[in-house]
Amino acid sequence: MPLAALPDREVSLARAVDGPLDLVVVGGGITGAGVALDAVTRGYRVALVEREDIGSGTSSKSSKLVHGGLRYLATGDLMMVAEGVRERDRTRRNAPHLVRPLPFVVADTTAVDRAMLKAGLLAYDTLGTGRSVAPHRRLDHADVLAAAPTLRAEGGGYRYWDARTDDARLTLAITQAARQHGALVINHCEATSLGVSSSGRVERVELRDQLTGASATLQARWVVAAAGVWAGDARRLAPAGAWSPEVSPARGAHLVFDRATLPVSEAVVFPSADDDGRRLFAVPWGGQVYVGTNDVPGEELTPAVTQGDADYLLRAVGAAFHHAPLLDDVVGAWAGLRPLVGDGDSTADISRRHLVVEDPLGLISVTGGKLTTWRQMAEDVVDAVVTGDGGDARCRTVHLSLGASGDRRTGDARVRDIGAKLGVSPIACSALYHRHGDIAPAVMAACTREAGGTEPLVEGLPYLRGEVRWAVRHELARTVDDVLQRRTRVSLRHRGAGGADAIAFVASVLDDELGGIDRAAQTADYLTVVDAERGPVGRSGAQA
Numbered sequence: 363m364p365l366a367a368l369p370d371r372e373v374s375l376a377r378a379v380d381g382p383l384d385l386v387v388v389g390g391g392i393t394g395a396g397v398a399l400d401a402v403t404r405g406y407r408v409a410l411v412e413r414e415d416i417g418s419g420t421s422s423k424s425s426k427l428v429h430g431g432l433r434y435l436a437t438g439d440l441m442m443v444a445e446g447v448r449e450r451d452r453t454r455r456n457a458p459h460l461v462r463p464l465p466f467v468v469a470d471t472t473a474v475d476r477a478m479l480k481a482g483l484l485a486y487d488t489l490g491t492g493r494s495v496a497p498h499r500r501l502d503h504a505d506v507l508a509a510a511p512t513l514r515a516e517g518g519g520y521r522y523w524d525a526r527t528d529d530a531r532l533t534l535a536i537t538q539a540a541r542q543h544g545a546l547v548i549n550h551c552e553a554t555s556l557g558v559s560s561s562g563r564v565e566r567v568e569l570r571d572q573l574t575g576a577s578a579t580l581q582a583r584w585v586v587a588a589a590g591v592w593a594g595d596a597r598r599l600a601p602a603g604a605w606s607p608e609v610s611p612a613r614g615a616h617l618v619f620d621r622a623t624l625p626v627s628e629a630v631v632f633p634s635a636d637d638d639g640r641r642l643f644a645v646p647w648g649g650q651v652y653v654g655t656n657d658v659p660g661e662e663l664t665p666a667v668t669q670g671d672a673d674y675l676l677r678a679v680g681a682a683f684h685h686a687p688l689l690d691d692v693v694g695a696w697a698g699l700r701p702l703v704g705d706g707d708s709t710a711d712i713s714r715r716h717l718v719v720e721d722p723l724g725l726i727s728v729t730g731g732k733l734t735t736w737r738q739m740a741e742d743v744v745d746a747v748v749t750g751d752g753g754d755a756r757c758r759t760v761h762l763s764l765g766a767s768g769d770r771r772t773g774d775a776r777v778r779d780i781g782a783k784l785g786v787s788p789i790a791c792s793a794l795y796h797r798h799g800d801i802a803p804a805v806m807a808a809c810t811r812e813a814g815g816t817e818p819l820v821e822g823l824p825y826l827r828g829e830v831r832w833a834v835r836h837e838l839a840r841t842v843d844d845v846l847q848r849r850t851r852v853s854l855r856h857r858g859a860g861g862a863d864a865i866a867f868v869a870s871v872l873d874d875e876l877g878g879i880d881r882a883a884q885t886a887d888y889l890t891v892v893d894a895e896r897g898p899v900g901r902s903g904a905q906a
Contacts, residue, residue, distance in 0.1 A: 371838050374546035375571065375578060378409040383582040385747065386411065386567045388553045388596055391421035392533040392733060394588035396740030396759070398547070399540040403762065404744060404755040408545040409580060410537070411569060413552035415844045417533035420590050422848050423665060423698030424733045425614065425643065425654050428453055428461050429524035430490065431734075433641065435482050440489065442715060447490045449735045454525050457535055457764035459773060459799040463495050464526040464645070467509040468631040469519035476518075483522050495523035509628040510644070512684045521628070526645060529733060530848040531797050534837060535764045536736070549838050551578075556585060556599045556725065564600065564724035573840060584747050586726045590701040591663055593729040600725055609729055611699045613660035615671035617899070618652045618694035618855060623687040624679070626651055632682035634674070642678050648824060650693065650855060653679055657700075665697040667897040694854045695899040703730035718742050720750070766799030777802045784810050793824035805832050820864045825850040830868050834875040842868050842888040859892045859901050 369377060378386075385401050387394045390412025398410040412418070430447035454461040470476040483498040498520050501509075506519045541547055550572040557566030557579075564585050569578045587596035591611040626644050634640040634656075644653050656674050672689060680686040703717045716731030716739045726746055731739045741757045748755050766773055774795045780803045781791035794802040809815035809828025819825040833839035833849035845868045846852040852860040859865070865885050873879035893901060 368541050368836070369546065371548050371550070371840065374409070375548045375551065375569075378546045378548065378580050379578050381407075381581050383407050383409050383580060385409075385584045385586060386580050386582040387586045387588055388567065388599075389586075389588035389590065389592075390414075390416045390533075390537070390547070390549055391419050391588065391590055392417065392529070392536060392736040393421075393590065393728060393731065393739050394586070395533055395536040395540060396736045397586050397588055397728070397743050398545045399536055399543070399762070400737075400740040400744040400757060400759050401747065402540055402543045402545040403758040404748065406744075406747070408540070409582070410540065410545060410547045411551045411553055411567070411580075412549045413572060415549050415841070415848060416537050416547070416838060417530045417848055418843075419592070420665075420698050420700065421533045421733065422530035423696050424529045425616065425698075426526055426529050426645070426652075427464075427524060427643070428527050428734045430486065431732075432482065432486050432522070432524075435485055440485075443486070444489045445738060446732075446734050447486075449738055450525055451490075451495070452737060452760060453527075453532075453734070453764075456759075456762060457527075457532060457766060457799070458768075458770040459766040459796055460532050460535060460764070461525050461527045462770065462796075463523055465509075465521050465523055465628040466631055466643075467501065467506060467519055467521050467628050468641075469506050469513060469515040470517060479520055483520055486522065495525070498522035510626045510630045510683070512625060512686075513630060513632070514682055514684060526629075527733075528797070528851065530851065532733075532764075534848070535799070538837070539762065539764050547838065549844075550840055553596070553599060556601075558601055558722070558724075562601070562722055564722060584724055584726065584750070586728065586743055586747075588728050588743075590729060591660070591699045593701065593727060597727065601722060608703065610702045611660035611663060612702050613658050613665060613671070613697050613699055614655035615667045615675065615697040616652050616654035616695060617667075617672065617675050617692050618647070618650055619687045619691055620693060621646060621649055621651050623691045624651050624653070624683065630682075632678065635677040635681035636674065642675070642682075644679070644683075647855075649822065652694075652854075660699045663699065664894070665699045666895050667695045667697045667899060669898045671697060672898050689899070692899045693857045695896045696854050697895065697897075700732070701729045716742070718746055720746060764799075765801070766795075773799065773802075777806070781806060784816075786810070786816050790816070790818075790824060790826060794826070794829075797829075805829065808832055819850065819867070820852050820856055820860050823850075823852060823855055825852060827867065830871045831875060834872060840872070840876070842872065842884045843891055845872075846888060847891075853888075853892050857901065859889060865889075 384406040385408045387398050387410040402408045428450045487497045502518045506515045552570050555568040559565045567580045589596035630644045718728045720726045728743050777795040778791045798805045812828045815828025869881040
């Protein structure tokens with residue numbers, strides 16, 4: 363189905379109300395999007411509802427790594443690492459534009475340290491045998507400094523490979539694939555209660571449209587709660603006495619710097635300065651680099667960077683790098699909440715495995731897991747639905763394209779060639795391909811038809827003004843926050859969260875496309891969210 367033919371959120375809501383539906387997914391993070399995609403490709407009639415925006419929770423605030431989990435080898439959880447490696451490479455194959463190989467450099471300090479690293483990396487390579495990334499190799503001192511000139515390294519180290527992504531765009535790509543196959547996706551629509559039949563089976567979802575205030579009811583044979591750290595909220599919609607998962611939210615914070623301030627050309631692994639055994643990452647991101655992450659209890663379910671988070675990360679960077687950046691050098695920041703299932707002395711000790719439970723009848727809850735294993739989590743959920751139905755429909759997502767076909771370099775070159783004829787810069791073309799995959803030429807053409815559409819939305823960042831209108835028309839964007847936080851990543855990468863001109867432009871496009879937008883209120887809401895999420899960093903660097 364061409365993008366122009368996909369129903370928007372308003373049409374999708376009307377069709378979902380008309381029903382009938384087999385499955386309603388509550389929660390539009392990467393797991394919920396994956397469930398919708400898996401179910402619709404097995405022939406189920408599916409609606410996905412999200413009270414805010416697609417990927418607005420944990421799925422846009424991760425460390426943006428698609429990885430096997432090298433550190434989990436230390437706990438002996440080989441099955442979890444093997445699953446992560448397998449799913450890393452499946453997602454990389456299905457979304458080559460969004461999931462890209464990333465080299466990691468880790469320096470060693472002692473002979474014991476070197477031996478432990480070597481053993482761990484050999485095991486990691488073994489679990490990844492036959493996969494699509496290169497094996498680790500030994501680096502000398504010069505190699506280490508070539509990757510990170512200011513790293514405090516006295517000897518050699520190792521390079522190993524995983525992958526990185528734009529988490530919000532990956533979640534959107536999965537959602538778009540689900541829409542292409544017929545799923546009805548309704549963002550900014552809150553599930554307010556679940557209704558049950560006389561036999562006690564969940565069969566109904568009551569909704570409130572957050573943009574209009576209107577109420578609606580969806581009838582379905584199955585409901586899936588994919589609410590992540592908000593699993594408890596989703597369970598409370600069900601009848602009293604329903605099982606509720608024990609979720610321990612863990613907060614992980616990240617700081618963004620210009621690469622001139624923290625020059626790294628490959629991801630660098632370095633230890634915490636707090637003698638807690640944790641290792642952190644410095645990951646290049648275009649002309650910037652982000653540093654993360656800590657792992658602390660996230661009692662507040664509204665994630666925000668705290669002063670303690672910022673201090674922890676800056677201490678680690680200061681101990682690991684010469685000429686380390688300070689709080690004043692931070693240009694962006696975010697914190698995300700990991701939904702960890704279970705309880706432990708510290709969040710770092712709790713397993714990253716996922717849990718799927720049906721209780722009461724007709725309501726399946728899924729939580730835990732991590733970004734990398736989204737597809738397997740979704741498969742397990744829909745397997746439970748199929749089993750409950752007594753059916754035999756098999757999962758189809760192992761080899762399902764998520765927006766790009768063929769080799770990444772070939773796709774990138776094709777978009778650059780088209781862009782050269784349209785007068786779009788090679789850098790902008792590559793960025794368009796990264797975000798949009800095979801439809802990048804269509805997005806580019808739409809940008810060229812709009813006055814100033816191929817100009818940068820924010821100077822120095824790889825987003826085009828024309829992409830704003832595309833996001834509203836084709837990607838379900840309905841607010842300034844949707845556009846600047848998730849369809850683009852301006853809020854994370856610009857000291858002023860985009861600046862007044864870009865924010866006003868986004869609001870004007872929304873008003874032009876949708877009508878009746880309160881531009882001032884949308885702007886205020888967006889800036890309030892950004893300020894709250896950045897905490898001590900603020901929108902102008904460090905605050906007094």
